[in-house]
Amino acid sequence: MEITKDILYVGVNDHLVDLFEGQYDVPNGMAYNSYLICDDKVAVMDSVDAHFTDEWITKIAAALGERTPDYLVVQHMEPDHSGSVAAFAQAYPGTTIVASAQAFNMMKAYFGTDYADRRVVVKEGDTLPLGTHTLHFVTAPMVHWPEVIMTYDDADKVLFSADAFGKFGALDVEEPWLPEARRYFIGIVGKYGVQVQAVLKKAAALDIETVCSLHGPVLHKEQLGDVLAAYDAWSAYRPETEGVLVAYSSIYGHTAEAANRLAEALREKGVETVAMDLARCDMAEAVAQAFRFSKLVLATPTYNADVFPFMKEFIHHLTERNYQNRTVAFIENGSWAPMAAKVMTKMLEGSKNLTYAATTVTVRGALNAASEAQLAALADELSR
Structure with missing residues (x-):
């Protein structure tokens, strides 16, 4: 050539x-x-x-x-x-x-x-x-x-x-x-x-x-x-696209349901949104999308008083690459002791210029009226 x-x-x-x-x-x-x-x-x-x-x-x-x-x-x-x-x-x-x-x-x-x-x-x-x-x-x-x-x-x-x-x-x-x-x-x-x-x-x-x-x-x-x-x-770690990545891991499907419900609510509000199952997607593509978008939602069950392994790996990839200058929100699930949001916040504490959403969605097993109201509030907050 x-x-x-x-x-x-x-x-x-x-x-x-x-x-x-x-x-x-x-x-x-x-x-x-x-x-x-x-x-x-x-x-x-x-x-x-x-x-x-x-x-x-x-x-x-x-x-x-x-x-x-x-x-x-x-x-x-x-x-x-x-x-x-x-x-x-x-x-x-x-x-x-x-x-x-x-x-x-x-x-x-x-x-x-x-x-x-x-x-x-x-x-x-x-x-x-x-x-x-x-x-x-x-x-x-x-x-x-x-x-x-x-x-x-x-x-x-x-x-x-x-x-x-x-x-x-x-x-x-x-x-x-x-x-x-x-x-x-x-x-x-x-x-x-x-x-x-x-x-x-x-x-x-x-x-x-x-x-x-x-x-x-x-x-x-x-x-x-x-x-x-x-x-x-x-x-320069600037967002490339105004929008939201909803990255989730799920054991029995309840966290996945919450993540996808949020993604759909955001799309209905006109927000460009991608939802990715960290257990099944290409992890490198999920990391790339997190850097592409201005906002990130991390959704995972509590697992062994920690977070689900795929989510832990994902956050490690983000922090290793100096993830910064974004808005981050959490959806956590825990049937008796939800701790995922606290653990994820700790994992991200070295990242620069992160703004955390005021609303954290806490699911206790399956969605109910209280957690559905939190999802609606988070969709409103992220669409502003």
């Missing part, structure tokens, strides 16, 4: 993976992106997962013909991108490896060598001339590993953005960027909002026509306004 007349796509699609990073469901697979910049010198931008080494090296050889690469730029050492570096270095012994100092330390750990005899160590502001194209290196620590660099090509105004601006899904599957980019960002990068904000400030100083990330499609100028706005909202 030609990105510009000098830049070619040589990445691969993975439809063998079921859980990306061992935890994220990827029904449409994953893309591991790699690019060639063909100038007086040839630069390969990143490698691919080790399962696809042969396919990747064959693509490079076919694209270059009689030429050989002068440089391999390693922006990120996570194995889905660095898994073929050692094989590439063996196949092209004359190629110089370009990476950050920390990346070379990681190569020593992964490959047993830091390529001391054939490397260029780069840092913020360093450049690499290829001919017409000059590569400018931008450090991006903790987006989302400490060694990450991004690379700006000043000739074609392309930002090679490492994992930033990527998404779940292989490139041979048509789907919109936003939903899977949101799930990808919140799940993988969500903890590092401050660092992403710092990188966005650096990107704002560049004249970018195209973004080439390590996952997902090539993004062109007409898309970049929406993409950057989404990243700015996510990394």
Whole structure:
């Protein structure tokens, strides 16, 4: 695939993976992106997962013909991108490896060598001339590993953005960027909002026509306004949508009934509302929706003087990713000693700028007139 007349796509699609990073469901697979910049010198931008080494090296050889690469730029050492570096270095012994100092330390750990005899160590502001194209290196620590660099090509105004601006899904599957980019960002990068904000400030100083990330499609100028706005909202922990996620766990169905009754009441009041059963939905999608919406309702039974395990896991995912700047409400159930609201409040006490609804719904076993009145009051409060 030609990105510009000098830049070619040589990445691969993975439809063998079921859980990306061992935890994220990827029904449409994953893309591991790699690019060639063909100038007086040839630069390969990143490698691919080790399962696809042969396919990747064959693509490079076919694209270059009689030429050989002068440089391999390693922006990120996570194995889905660095898994073929050692094989590439063996196949092209004359190629110089370009990476950050920390990346070379990681190569020593992964490959047993830091390529001391054939490397260029780069840092913020360093450049690499290829001919017409000059590569400018931008450090991006903790987006989302400490060694990450991004690379700006000043000739074609392309930002090679490492994992930033990527998404779940292989490139041979048509789907919109936003939903899977949101799930990808919140799940993988969500903890590092401050660092992403710092990188966005650096990107704002560049004249970018195209973004080439390590996952997902090539993004062109007409898309970049929406993409950057989404990243700015996510990394600043601002709600993306005014509305409510009702996240619930239930044992015998009574808590589920209360959660769904509330969701329906909110919809009737014109509030965009999604209800998700944490035992049955994709947990990463539920977490992404919690960050998407401005308000969150947590509904769960008391369980062993605590909360139901799926709810406990969900709240852990939220707090681990710095959940903040939202309104939170509780529905608790307890046949004899309802404690869930108290436990959930305690779990969230480290989260910044949370506003708690004045109404807490307490169900004692099954809904009755009192708890139904509380549901109505909570619907009124959340719709204001």
